Amino acid sequence: MDKKKNLLAIIMIIILTILSITIIFSMIIDKGVKNYKNDNFKLSYDKNWSIESKGDTSLKLVHKSKSLFQVDIIVLDEKYKRSELSTLIDDVLNEIEKDNPNYSLINKTETTICKKGYDAYQYLYETDKEQAMISIGKSNDMIFILTYVADYSCFDILLDSVKEIIWSFQII
C-alpha cells in the first residue's frame, strides 16, 4: 500500500513540476515583447499587436481594437541623402495631406523620437471618427514615416503602447 502511495506521490510531484513550468512559461510568453527586424529597421511591440503585412521598407501592425501602426521607409536618392529633414518634410506632408483630404491637421510639433533620438516632426490629424498621429524622421539616407491610426475612443488609451513601439524603433 505504501509503495503504491509512494508511486502516486512521485507522479503527483512530476505533474506539479510540469504544471509549474507551464505556468512560468505561459506567464513569460504572455508578458513577452515581440521583436521585428528586417534589413532596414527593427522595433518591438507588445502582444496585443500583430503583424498584418511586412516588407523590406514597410510594416503594418494591427491592434485587436483594429487600430493600426504602420512603418514606411523611403530610401532617398543620392542627391537628397545629405538634405536636412526640414527641407524635405513639406513635400512628404503635402503628399500625405493630398491623399487624405478628409483629415484635418489639429496639432504638430518638432521633436526627437525613438531611443536613438532621431529628429522628427509629428502631426496629429482627425476626422469625425478617427485620429492619426504621423511621425516623420530621417536617418542618413532614409526617411521613415510612423503612422498610428485609431478610432477616437481608443486613440489616447493605446497611445502609451504606441509610444513604446516608437521608442523601440531603430533604423539599421
Next chain:
Amino acid sequence: MTKKKLNITIIFTMLCIIVFLVIVFWPNKAKVDFIINVDNINFNIESKIIPITDNTAFNLDSTYFEYQEYYGKVEQETIKIGVTDEVYNNYIGIGDVEHTVSMAPVKVASYNGIISFRYVNPVSNSFDSMDMALDFRNELERSGYKVVLDGENKKVYEGIQYRVVLLKEFNYLIVVIMEKELQYG
C-alpha cells in the same frame, strides 16, 4: 515517506492543479474585442513612397505654392465627450480629476472599460503639463496611490483597484484611468 507526508503531498498537488486551472480559464476582461469598422481607417500612405524617390519629387519650386496651402494650417480640434454617465461617474472620483486638473478637457473617451481624458495646455511652452496636474497627482497620493513610474513625459500611479497613467504628447496631457487588472496595450 510517512503516510501523513504522502497525504499532504497529494492534497498540495491537487490544490496546485486547481490553482492552475483557475489561472488558465479565468476570464480576462481586456480581451473583449472592441469592434470598429476597419473600412473607416483610410490612412494609406503607401502611394507617397514612389514619388518621393522620383527625381522630380523634390522640385521645391514647382511645389512651393502647393504646399503653402497646407503649411501651418492647423485647425481647431473637435471637442468630444464620448462616454456614458455611468462610465464617467465610475472614474470621476479618482483624484477628483474633474476639479484638480487645471486645464480644459478636449476629449473624454472610453474603450473596454478604460477611460481617457485629454487636456490641452495652452501655455505648454511656459508651464509643464505635468505641473498643471499637480493638484491631481497630490490628490492621488493623498488617496493612497503610489508612484510606480515617475518619468518626465509619463507617470504611473497605482492604488488598490485602479491604475492612473499620465502622458504628455504634443501640448496635451492625457490621463488614462483603468482597473489594475486591465491591459491597455
